Amino acid sequence: MPLLDFWKSRPDEFQSRTVQQIVVFAGDGKLRDDSATCAEFREFLDQVDSDSLIRYAEQCLEQPFPESGFVLQDIVNQIGKRLGFDVKFGRYRGVSNEVGHDGLWRASGGIALVTEVKTTSAYQISLDTSVSYRRKLIEQGSISELGSSILYVVGRSATSDFESQVRGSRHAWDIRLIGVDALARLLKLRESMDDPAILERVRSILRPNEYTRVDGIIDLVFTTTNEATKDEQFVIEEEIDETVKKFTPVNFREACFARLSKHVGTPLMKRSVAIHSSADGLLGVYCAMSRAHPNASGNGYWFGFHPGQRDALSLFEHAHVAFACGSEEQIILIPFSTFEPWLSTLNQTILEGRHYWHVKFEEANGVWTNVPKADFPRRDVTEFLLRE
Structure with a gap:
């Protein structure tokens, strides 16, 4: 029985199952690019509520398993979809002649985020790799140079070394960094609003910005609070x-x-x-x-x-x-x-x-x-x- 049909027939049973157990029900239980397991699992993520998504992300980080990195990648891309981005899922494993990003998130106005998902930043991360992905997409005409940037979504909260690495690199103005927990909070904030204009302001904080003047942040806090409490x-x-x-x-x-x-x-x-x-x-x-x-x-x-x-x-x-x-x-x-x-x-x-x-x-x-x-x-x- 396909995963989605199994979930619809026994929704209560899935509340007690871990995301690792859920993946086993999809296809042959092995997450591979362009596989039935991959398609069924992503379709399942399309249907579950945000609380389940966040719980699954926490399980990937707190109880890692062999394919938890791939699962987290799909969950982060699903959150991007719910934040209003048009999301192209990336590959689990890189192959020659294809751009190896984890996800490509597009929004109105030609905005594009080349997304990379990392369970931890404890080790040195090659910024040049993600920069090369972005460069290839620009050369292909898939995104524009002015409208695109790189978004790292990091699982662990201790990212000071990675932040220093980004600030000290020549790519600092093209890279943004956010934790999985903060991205989850952004999703819950998005679910408290109806106005698409405010949603665009929320999405804007995922792009690199210069914050010498903080009017934009204050305006975001004010309008989202006002929207959420109406x-x-x-x-x-x-x-x-x-x-x-x-x-x-x-x-x-x-x-x-x-x-x-x-x-x-x-x-x-x-x-x-x-x-x-x-x-x-x-x-x-x-x-x-x-x-x-x-x-x-x-x-x-x-x-x-x-x-x-x-x-x-x-x-x-x-x-x-x-x-x-x-x-x-x-x-x-x-x-x-x-x-x-x-x-x-x-x-x-x-x-x-x-x-x-x-x-x-x-x-x-x-x-x-x-x-x-x-x-x-x-x-x-x-x-x-x-x-x-």
């Missing part, structure tokens, strides 16, 4: 007394995405707090939650929708918005192409740099409607109610 985990609800907004914590989003994954027929992986996507990145789903507010005719449900979420959904070839009303049992699932034109008809809050649209639904006698501004007619959205 009311993603709270439901924006109606002004109960016309002066005070009530914020009620509700969180059944995990159960919602489990149901949505079954509906769309593919696992949806976490890309941010409210947006999950298919492994191939073609399908993206935003999910918001609200508790029920009884009214004279039935129940009302209130949600907030942010510009950053709109911009993030616009990057997917197929995108949907899901509004969970009271629980995962009542989800209104609307194609984003249908929902986006509605935004101009919805009430908004624009206050002290905060901007979001108020999305309101009401249910009465089995009929669901979207409630726009007073001068627009209600929309019947019953057809979008997710059914088994």
